[in-house]
Structures are given as structure tokens and as C-alpha cells.
Amino acid sequence: MTDRRDALLDAAETAPVERVARVLAGHALSRNAEGDMSSAGAAVDESWPEYTDAALAVLRTLREPSGRMVAAGDAAIWDRMIAAAIEDETISDR
Numbered sequence: 563m564t565d566r567r568d569a570l571l572d573a574a575e576t577a578p579v580e581r582v583a584r585v586l587a588g589h590a591l592s593r594n595a596e597g598d599m600s601s602a603g604a605a606v607d608e609s610w611p612e613y614t615d616a617a618l619a620v621l622r623t624l625r626e627p628s629g630r631m632v633a634a635g636d637a638a639i640w641d642r643m644i645a646a647a648i649e650d651e652t653i654s655d656r
Contacts, residue, residue: 577647577651578617578621578623578647578648578650579614579617579647579648579651580610580614580615580617580618581611581652582612582616582620582621583611583612583613583616583617584606584610584613586608586610586613586616586617586620587602587605587606587610587612587613588602588606590613591605591606591609592606607642614651618648618651620646621644621647621648624644625641625644625645625648627641629642
């Protein structure tokens with residue numbers, strides 16, 4: 563049981579779709595990427611939901627692991643994990 567608990571403690575508290583959407587928003591807004599804001603944190607907090615569709619598209623693209631990814635781990639587990647991330651977002655939209 564300790565291994566399962568440790569694994570849960572290492573898990574992110576934010577949904578994958580939100581994390582990807584925040585990265586996309588930050589990329590669009592921050593001067594460190596394509597934007598012009600020197601401090602984009604507050605704008606990212608406000609605008610990340612607008613990037614949810616793009617984030618889902620990224621996750622859908624990641625459903626198929628590369629050959630190197632397959633060599634490093636279990637492709638079936640990867641597929642289930644990505645599917646769960648997409649399903650979580652789809653369920654929460656209802």
C-alpha cells in the first residue's frame with residue numbers, strides 16, 4: 563500500500579488538460595515565448611480556459627507513443643493514461 567500512496571503523492575493535482583492549456587497560454591502571452599508580456603502569470607490564470615480545445619488536441623496527438631517511448635515503457639499503459647486524461651476533461655464538460 564505504501565507504493566501506491568507514494569505514487570499518488572507524486573501525482574499532479576492539476577488535470578493534464580489544464581496544465582497543457584496553461585503552457586499554451588503562457589507560450590502565447592509571455593515575452594519568453596511568442597508574447598510580449600514580461601510577467602504573464604495573472605493573464606495565464608485568466609485565459610488558460612480559452613486554450614482547452616488546443617490542449618485536448620495535443621493530448622489526442624500523444625495517444626500514439628513513439629518507438630522510443632514504447633521501448634522505454636508499456637504502450638498500453640500510456641494509452642490508458644492519455645485516454646483517462648482526455649476522458650476526465652470530457653466528463654467535466656457535461
